[in-house]
Amino acid sequence: MSNKEKSIYITTPIYYVNDVAHIGHAYTTIIADTLARYARLTGNKTFFLTGTDEHGQKIETSAAARGKSPKEYADEVSGKFRTLWDDFGITYDKFIRTTDEEHKTGVQKAFQTMFDKGDIYKGNYEGNYCVSCETFFTDAQLLDNGGCPDCGRPTTIVKEESYFFALSKYEDKLLKLYENNPDFILPKAKAKEIVNFVSGGLNDLSISRTSFDWGLKLPASMNDDKHVMYVWLDALLNYITALGYGNDEANMEFWPANIQLVGKDILRFHAIFWPAFLMSLELPLPKHIAAHGWWTRDGEKMSKSKGNVVDPREICEAYGLDAFRYFLLREVPFGQDGDFSQRALMDRINSDLGNDLGNLLNRIIGMSGKYFDYKLTSKDVAKFHQKELDEVQTLLANSEEFLYHLQINRFLEEIWKVLTIGNKAIGDYEPWNMVKDGKIEEAMALVALITNIMAKVAVLLKSVMPLKIGEVEKSLGINIDTGAYNKLIKNNELMDDTVITKIDALFPRIEEELIAVASSNPTTTEVVKEVLVCQNERTIKIEALEDEANLITIDQFFGTTLKIGTIVSAEEVPKSSKLLKLQVDLGEERTRQILAGIKEYYSAESLIGTQACVVANLKPAKLMGMVSEGMLLAAKDENGLHLLRPEAPKKSGTKVS
Ligand code: MSP
Numbered sequence: 195m196s197n198k199e200k201s202i203y204i205t206t207p208i209y210y211v212n213d214v215a216h217i218g219h220a221y222t223t224i225i226a227d228t229l230a231r232y233a234r235l236t237g238n239k240t241f242f243l244t245g246t247d248e249h250g251q252k253i254e255t256s257a258a259a260r261g262k263s264p265k266e267y268a269d270e271v272s273g274k275f276r277t278l279w280d281d282f283g284i285t286y287d288k289f290i291r292t293t294d295e296e297h298k299t300g301v302q303k304a305f306q307t308m309f310d311k312g313d314i315y316k317g318n319y320e321g322n323y324c325v326s327c328e329t330f331f332t333d334a335q336l337l338d339n340g341g342c343p344d345c346g347r348p349t350t351i352v353k354e355e356s357y358f359f360a361l362s363k364y365e366d367k368l369l370k371l372y373e374n375n376p377d378f379i380l381p382k383a384k385a386k387e388i389v390n391f392v393s394g395g396l397n398d399l400s401i402s403r404t405s406f407d408w409g410l411k412l413p414a415s416m417n418d419d420k421h422v423m424y425v426w427l428d429a430l431l432n433y434i435t436a437l438g439y440g441n442d443e444a445n446m447e448f449w450p451a452n453i454q455l456v457g458k459d460i461l462r463f464h465a466i467f468w469p470a471f472l473m474s475l476e477l478p479l480p481k482h483i484a485a486h487g488w489w490t491r492d493g494e495k496m497s498k499s500k501g502n503v504v505d506p507r508e509i510c511e512a513y514g515l516d517a518f519r520y521f522l523l524r525e526v527p528f529g530q531d532g533d534f535s536q537r538a539l540m541d542r543i544n545s546d547l548g549n550d551l552g553n554l555l556n557r558i559i560g561m562s563g564k565y566f567d568y569k570l571t572s573k574d575v576a577k578f579h580q581k582e583l584d585e586v587q588t589l590l591a592n593s594e595e596f597l598y599h600l601q602i603n604r605f606l607e608e609i610w611k612v613l614t615i616g617n618k619a620i621g622d623y624e625p626w627n628m629v630k631d632g633k634i635e636e637a638m639a640l641v642a643l644i645t646n647i648m649a650k651v652a653v654l655l656k657s658v659m660p661l662k663i664g665e666v667e668k669s670l671g672i673n674i675d676t677g678a679y680n681k682l683i684k685n686n687e688l689m690d691d692t693v694i695t696k697i698d699a700l701f702p703r704i705e706e707e708l709i710a711v712a713s714s715n716p717t718t719t720e721v722v723k724e725v726l727v728c729q730n731e732r733t734i735k736i737e738a739l740e741d742e743a744n745l746i747t748i749d750q751f752f753g754t755t756l757k758i759g760t761i762v763s764a765e766e767v768p769k770s771s772k773l774l775k776l777q778v779d780l781g782e783e784r785t786r787q788i789l790a791g792i793k794e795y796y797s798a799e800s801l802i803g804t805q806a807c808v809v810a811n812l813k814p815a816k817l818m819g820m821v822s823e824g825m826l827l828a829a830k831d832e833n834g835l836h837l838l839r840p841e842a843p844k845k846s847g848t849k850v851s
Pocket residue numbers: 206207208209210217218219221222247429430432456457458459460487488489490496
């Protein structure tokens with residue numbers, strides 16, 4: 195991607211509808227959104243695609259486990275993804291669903307074209323399949339215990355009639371592609387793995403299944419109703435069907451894509467299968483397939499069974515959307531794995547956003563108000579501060595290159611160097627002494643220099659933190675659009691005269707973690723609930739949930755001591771919007787102090803004397819400086835949060851089993 199291009203096409207993977215959105219989905223989507231916003235700001239015609247991947251065995255099984263039809267289930271989860279992105283202000287141009295009618299027509303046309311070219315033939319497949327990854331593996335690829343080499347889960351043996359795509363035919367062409375386009379796979383280090391894989395030899399790819407139904411049918415001309423298409427063939431083609439391939443092709447002008455963002459686990463599909471399909475269709479290839487790393491939480495892999503999956507909505511409600519966006523983009527170099535912790539997020543908020551960015555704006559508001567009645571002019575900035583202006587321009591001009599090469603953390607680092615120039619200039623020139631000495635013109639030039647620095651930084655940061663930078667625009671009296679970008683960044687000009695407006699602190703300091711993980715994580719209770727259902731309804735549901743819920747054994751379940759507790763006192767925790775401090779009687783010598791994140795749902799008084807189910811053998815944790823010695827079980831859905839309680843009163847401390 196470069197700023198010379200006129201039409202920019204950016205894609206995220208389409209997300210499976212067997213799970214709710216987590217930090218990994220939010221990460222890719224926020225990177226893509228930032229790039230798309232930036233491309234638009236710099237005057238490029240831009241198309242940004244995201245959506246949901248809704249076919250395949252995995253979805254069929256998940257839906258059955260919930261007693262729903264696959265379509266019903268897909269509608270529900272796809273809707274949740276879309277609502278989340280809408281609530282996050284994600285600026286997608288199209289949200290594709292693989293159950294869309296146009297997608298089906300496009301995929302069938304592609305199948306037919308490949309078939310007519312002689313790249314698809316019918317045969318028999320016998321081999322191993324991982325339903326969770328929707329991937330075929332050879333014996334040699336499996337783990338020693340027969341497990342999937344990607345996710346470790348058990349594989350099944352598939353033996354059925356199948357159509358094949360002649361992938362092996364494209365081996366040499368793919369190797370040439372990687373050799374001639376060293377930027378095709380980003381970061382470049384990742385290309386090696388792919389080259390090694392392809393050099394090891396490619397088998398033809400099974401692209402249809404007969405043992406289940408939930409998929410796209412082959413084109414009618416094939417006259418073969420038994421088969422549904424392999425979900426990865428169906429899914430990858432979304433990147434062109436979304437532009438109208440096989441239907442009204444007007445938007446195909448955006449093809450080839452400039453950047454296709456993927457997680458490292460699905461790079462192989464995008465860097466091998468996808469270009470081979472496109473070669474077969476005789477379509478141009480994407481410019482870059484960019485693979486990011488994986489997020490862990492507090493150093494641990496996230497999983498539903500651990501109950502430590504980062505819910506992006508919860509984080510944003512507690513810490514703010516823009517802080518979350520900044521954190522994701524700044525914390526980890528693109529391509530590397532990253533760790534999410536509330537502590538790390540708070541550090542970024544308090545230091546980078548509060549101190550460096552927010553304080554500089556505060557100082558502009560303070561100085562402009564005190565010395566100049568908020569009215570500023572840039573007319574003498576160059577006369578007194580050419581040196582600083584040159585330094586700023588060099589940094590800003592170089593920063594853009596980092597963004598276009600997906601070194602987004604470096605892009606932000608360069609911008610922060612510019613903020614440092616601003617903060618340092620105030621200390622170096624001491625405008626208060628200039629005013630005292632009657633050097634009003636110089637003081638004005640200094641305050642206007644800082645304001646220009648803030649304005650230029652704001653232009654570049656608008657795509658990263660659209661909401662907070664909106665407030666900066668209001669405060670500085672500027673409007674950030676392509677005109678402002680051309681004027682302040684490209685042509686290196688200064689702001690027009692302006693009037694500063696006082697606004698609240700951009701990023702108020704956060705002293706304590708705002709989310710009580712132990713007390714309010716609904717995922718944990720959801721899993722417990724699901725396991726209980728399985729115990730009653732036996733094996734069919736257990737099988738169905740196995741690959742996605744990471745089932746635990748009965749022994750593991752009873753490793754958790756659940757007891758009925760009576761809440762003897764309850765009070766609000768000052769300065770916390772979520773926490774209540776409870777004293778709970780568990781039939782022990784003394785009551786336990788439990789901090790529960792339920793303040794939004796229960797008043798303190800209403801809880802006194804009531805009972806709840808308590809996890810009684812949880813390691814004590816400190817929240818907002820106070821010890822919490824247990825956790826209340828609760829269930830949360832769109833109708834709110836409710837504590838789990840016994841149907842009839844029980845003695846305090848009664849075991850739940
Ligand atoms: N449906 C396929 C993609 C088809 S694209 C033609 C798929 N869907 S997914 O929902 O399972 O995964 C979507 C993305 O989330 C992948 O890019 C994956 O790498 C990413 N992540 C899943 N867990 C993640 C983390 N813990 N951290 C970062 N990203 C992670 O695969």
